[in-house]
Amino acid sequence: MKIPTEQTPKLVKVTNIGKDTKPETLRDFFTFCGKIQDFEVEADGEHQKALIMFESSKAAKTAELLSNALVEDSHIQVEPYFEIPALTDEKAAPSPERLITDGDDDEKTTPGHDQDKKTVSNIMAELLSSGYALGDQVLAKGIEFDHQYGVRDTVQHYYDQIRHNLQQWDEQYHVSEKANEVEQRIGLQEKQKEVSEKAHEWLQNTPTGQKVSGLITQFSQQISDLHNEAKRLVSVRQNEAQSKPSGAAA
Incomplete structure (x- = not known):
């Protein structure tokens, strides 16, 4: 996946994915949050990690709220890829x-x-x-x-x-x-x-x-x-x- 040069709230990183979890299984899980624009999974020691680019920032935020959900045998961790200052409630x-x-x-x-x-x-x-x-x-x-x-x-x-x-x-x-x-x-x-x-x-x-x-x-x-x-x-x-x-x- 090509990382955007400009910061965006639509990109999240997922860690602590089970080493045997198939990419399509993970993609199916996050499709519930919203449409996925780009998706990448790679090995990360004894686990896997992923980058997911959503089409909307709301979908990405929903994905972040799912951190600690159980996907197959592992409690995944989800966080924004970029550290973007929090918006005001109105925005x-x-x-x-x-x-x-x-x-x-x-x-x-x-x-x-x-x-x-x-x-x-x-x-x-x-x-x-x-x-x-x-x-x-x-x-x-x-x-x-x-x-x-x-x-x-x-x-x-x-x-x-x-x-x-x-x-x-x-x-x-x-x-x-x-x-x-x-x-x-x-x-x-x-x-x-x-x-x-x-x-x-x-x-x-x-x-x-x-x-x-x-x-x-x-x-x-x-x-x-x-x-x-x-x-x-x-x-x-x-x-x-x-x-x-x-x-x-x-």
């Missing part, structure tokens, strides 16, 4: 139009659509539903970003929509009764336990960790909402697959 905030998301449109819960139109929380719910273990500390940082830089009414609408959708699907497909089955299918229980155990010491013993620990308490209901939304999305896909006529194209 850093995405416009209201960029944060609008339609909670009813389940067909948009796969990579390839315009992720810049979604809240960070929305993207994290999609990652959870695809089997990635983010950990509550990662979710809390995403929720804080939405509250800090998002349009507050839009963010609240998203969580209200989650609860409305979950109630509807629970009544129609008994989502709550399938919760354990869904969690086992996407490996959430085992992965989340591993993430929580490895994050506990960091949360307790570092200033940053203590701040995030406070965010977990502050946003506990919304963190729970994201886990429930992930289960609902999996249930939606399962029921759609089961309703397809035999022999129908995938």
Whole structure:
């Protein structure tokens, strides 16, 4: 990858990638954040490292918020490539139009659509539903970003929509009764336990960790909402697959 001569917030570096993680696996993970313009992975001792150039700065910031997520067997670390001074809230905030998301449109819960139109929380719910273990500390940082830089009414609408959708699907497909089955299918229980155990010491013993620990308490209901939304999305896909006529194209 050719490094830009001018500093840009769209370029991030990713470290602590498992040595056996395939580039396409890593690319698929970060595609949830937004469109990727350029991508490079190389060996880094016993691990791998990567450079990712996104098409938007919001996609890059979303990727940074995913630092410490579990990708296969390693907790990846994500940070901006360039040390750019923080923008003021007014300049850093995405416009209201960029944060609008339609909670009813389940067909948009796969990579390839315009992720810049979604809240960070929305993207994290999609990652959870695809089997990635983010950990509550990662979710809390995403929720804080939405509250800090998002349009507050839009963010609240998203969580209200989650609860409305979950109630509807629970009544129609008994989502709550399938919760354990869904969690086992996407490996959430085992992965989340591993993430929580490895994050506990960091949360307790570092200033940053203590701040995030406070965010977990502050946003506990919304963190729970994201886990429930992930289960609902999996249930939606399962029921759609089961309703397809035999022999129908995938």
